[in-house]
Amino acid sequence: MTAFSLNPEQIAWCAELRDLADVRLRPLAEKGEPGRVNRPLVEALGELCLLEPLFAGEGSASRGPSSRAPRPASGALGLCLLRESLAYACTEAETALALQGLGAHPVAAYGSVRQREQWLGPARAGRAVAAFALSEPGAGSDAAALALEAASDGPSSWRLTGEKCWISNAPEADFYTVFARTTPRAGARGVTAFLVPADRAGLVGTPLDMLSPHPIGALAFDDVRVTGDDVLGEVDRGFRVAMTTLNRFRPSVGAFAVGMASAALDATLAHTAERDAFGGKLKDLQAVAHQVAEMATRTEAARLMVYAAAAAYDRGEPDIAQRAAMAKLLATENAQYVVDAAVQLHGARALQRGHVLEHLYREVRAPRIYEGASEVQRTIIAKELYAAHTAAQSGAQPGAEARPATPEEPTA
Structure with a gap:
């Protein structure tokens, strides 16, 4: 399914990333120890040039997963496509990539020449966590x-x-x-x-x-x-450093959630199309079909909002704090809903260790808390809405109400 305004090259790139994550990264992830940094996985992300978009300047042409051609999308949108694609096939690889970006982005954006020279090269290569x-x-x-x-x-x-x-x-x-x-x-x-x-x-x-x-x-x-x-x-x-980093990554947290929701949805489509139940296939039950339709519709809506927020960030629009908060809120809440619904439609088998949904069920909960809990995102959204309303009532020029959250405000 295509979304937003992705061109064929971008769609093909996402498919390439999914295959890469499934073939090259998933085996490394499976060898890792839960609760420990998987250094071979982080190093593989570096070797495949997948960490470069985290540190490249906005709009730069970092090299793609094959390290032979420019990426078809850069900036925040490119990061969202990267995170969604990796999350679909290997959540461990996506998480390792995201954590590397969150920790090192302040160095790339605010670090001195000495700090960048000492740490960004190893971080980009996956040798320094x-x-x-x-x-x-x-x-x-x-x-x-x-x-x-x-x-x-x-x-x-x-x-x-x-x-x-x-x-x-x-x-x-x-x-x-x-x-x-x-x-x-x-x-x-x-x-x-x-x-x-x-x-x-x-x-x-x-x-x-x-x-x-x-x-x-x-x-x-x-x-x-x-x-x-x-x-x-x-x-x-320093609070400005924290807020600009979080605003940079919040839409892509939503992309991580969209990737998980998409994986859960595809698993559900396959299961309900094949599962015999009540004289037919599970998908023939109207209640099941309607549930799957709802899952798909919500996931596509979340995807569109994530891409729109990322594109707004890349254009430098002033209301990115509100857009990023909306994208993270909708996408992470939706992923929780979709994964839970997928487990319900699969039944007990989805809770067996090693099942894709058992894995997603454990992964999907945390994004509603980290990088600003859902309640914090609602606070940001409401603050921006009321600021816009006040500006409109005072007769401000059109567009003046679309201001970013002041970096010194407690919105993390």
Whole structure:
């Protein structure tokens, strides 16, 4: 099924990515240990040039999966097509790719020349694993309430003390983008982003036993020293680093969800077309046929919204925060619905270990929480709607109401 305005070349590229994920990446994923970084898988993503779009400049022609031709889509839309295609065939590969991008994108966008030279080459090649360390035990959705303290230790020098929690790729990442409070009681305006290598003295990580199969851990900072050379962007402007990174990746989280929903839908079509029931095939029951139609319609709607948000991001439109929030909200909620409905139509067999739906059932829950829970996305959407309404009532020029969320606002 085609969607949005994808051209034949883009559609063929997505099919190539699905095949690549199924043939080259899935075997590596199956050899991995749940809850651990699968380094051979990350390195394979690098060798296949699939990590390049995460770090290439907007609109650049990174090389495709064969490393012989330009990708037919770049920017946020290209990233969405990449994530959706990988998620359809191998969620582990998609997740490894996404986590690498989330952790290293701040370095690509805000890092110094020295930071980029040291870390982006290995990250792009899949030899250095990155992580995005924003959440804390007491600051998940309210990211502006960060408590990890960066106490001044002289000119351009700080000591980090505190905790991070629910950090993907921790404690096995090679470097972390860490957000810490450099100015007390300043809310979002007192947060600074730091690039912290994993071997920095005083940094200790602990794995967490989570339902999600990818690695998640906690980080403890015991007087970890950082300097101006470790700052990403500007001091006290780290919340902007976090928000621009999240806005960059939120539509593509929706693409991940669309990929999972599409895989569940196709599995359901195959099962209901072949399964004998009540003197015919399961698909002949109107209740079943209508359920499948609903699954397909919702998934296509989610796909269209994800692509539209990504295209708006690539055009530089000002209302990307609202569009990204809508795309993530609709796509992740829909994926939960579709996978659950698929399990119901398959019956007990879908809950057996090793079944594609058993795997998707475990994978699909987390995206409704990370990178801004569904409730946070609704808050962002409502804030933008009321801001637009207020602007319209005040007689602002058409289009003036379409403003992005202020990066200092607590919207993570």
